[in-house]
Amino acid sequence: MRNPRREDVAFTEQRARAVLAAAGQPHAPAAAELLALGENAVFAVGDMVVKIGREADLLARAEREVHTARWLAEHRVPAVRPARPHAEVVDGHPLTYWHRLPEAVRPPDSADLAALLRAVHALPPPELPLPRRELLGGVERWLRLAGDAIDPADAAFLRHLRDELAARVAELRPHLTPGPIHGDALPRNVLVGPDGPVLVDLETFSSDLREHDLVVMALHRDRYGLTPAQYARFTERYGWDVREWDGCAVLRGARETASCAWVAQHAPGNPAALAEFRRRVASLRESDETVRWHPF
Numbered sequence: 037m038r039n040p041r042r043e044d045v046a047f048t049e050q051r052a053r054a055v056l057a058a059a060g061q062p063h064a065p066a067a068a069e070l071l072a073l074g075e076n077a078v079f080a081v082g083d084m085v086v087k088i089g090r091e092a093d094l095l096a097r098a099e100r101e102v103h104t105a106r107w108l109a110e111h112r113v114p115a116v117r118p119a120r121p122h123a124e125v126v127d128g129h130p131l132t133y134w135h136r137l138p139e140a141v142r143p144p145d146s147a148d149l150a151a152l153l154r155a156v157h158a159l160p161p162p163e164l165p166l167p168r169r170e171l172l173g174g175v176e177r178w179l180r181l182a183g184d185a186i187d188p189a190d191a192a193f194l195r196h197l198r199d200e201l202a203a204r205v206a207e208l209r210p211h212l213t214p215g216p217i218h219g220d221a222l223p224r225n226v227l228v229g230p231d232g233p234v235l236v237d238l239e240t241f242s243s244d245l246r247e248h249d250l251v252v253m254a255l256h257r258d259r260y261g262l263t264p265a266q267y268a269r270f271t272e273r274y275g276w277d278v279r280e281w282d283g284c285a286v287l288r289g290a291r292e293t294a295s296c297a298w299v300a301q302h303a304p305g306n307p308a309a310l311a312e313f314r315r316r317v318a319s320l321r322e323s324d325e326t327v328r329w330h331p332f
């Protein structure tokens with residue numbers, strides 16, 4: 037570990053590029069292509085992809101993601117492969133290195149995701165135990181990162197909702213046999229290359245209710261504009277519609293609460309994130325499931 041945790045520094049593209057330089061790649065920061073900036077900054081650097089976590093507390097998750105990728109390779113599940121065997125911490129940020137995938141030949145479809153989830157859901161538990169899917173576990177950290185950029189009443193509301201839903205989630209009786217799940221099962225976490233669809237973003241892999249992976253798409257049908265036809269392709273390819281399960285509304289509510297709090301961390305200095313956060317909180321306060329949310 038090269039430096040202690042740095043919570044006092046805003047996690048921006050400039051900050052992430054400075055971490056790349058501190059990692060011993062002095063020529064990478066200028067040439068690196070930023071692919072994503074959220075919970076992580078993700079850069080394409082030559083034939084590798086470098087993922088930089090927001091804070092040092094994410095080191096264990098980053099290390100687990102690397103182990104998970106190796107496990108998926110052993111079972112021949114198409115997924116991104118690590119370029120280095122372990123995560124490292126540079127200037128208070130966890131880094132992982134990945135083989136860069138070929139350019140996509142087409143956008144991923146909901147059926148591509150469903151096929152990959154079927155493969156994951158057929159796997160036995162790995163030797164290295166996976167954690168439970170702590171869907172609501174990040175809420176407190178995201179609200180802390182939001183600070184005074186958000187209304188304290190909104191933060192208190194989300195904490196109350198989190199506690200209420202966590203208790204209800206713990207009582208759910210699954211329809212499917214619990215086991216390994218992706219944890220953030222969205223088409224954006226699939227890349228369709230020359231050899232077919234591949235799973236990416238493995239950091240939320242868990243061992244829990246398989247319904248977690250299916251509720252995500254149901255929520256996107258209701259909140260983010262996934263069309264009924266796209267959702268139908270997903271359920272047909274997977275073989276079951278989670279909306280038939282009596283626990284769907286509870287798990288969906290937990291996912292909504294977590295997604296709302298996740299946006300909050302971007303509110304400081306980002307008016308678009310603050311506006312989206314307020315939109316989401318208002319819809320949850322009013323129990324209005326028709327309000328369209330915007331991906332962020």
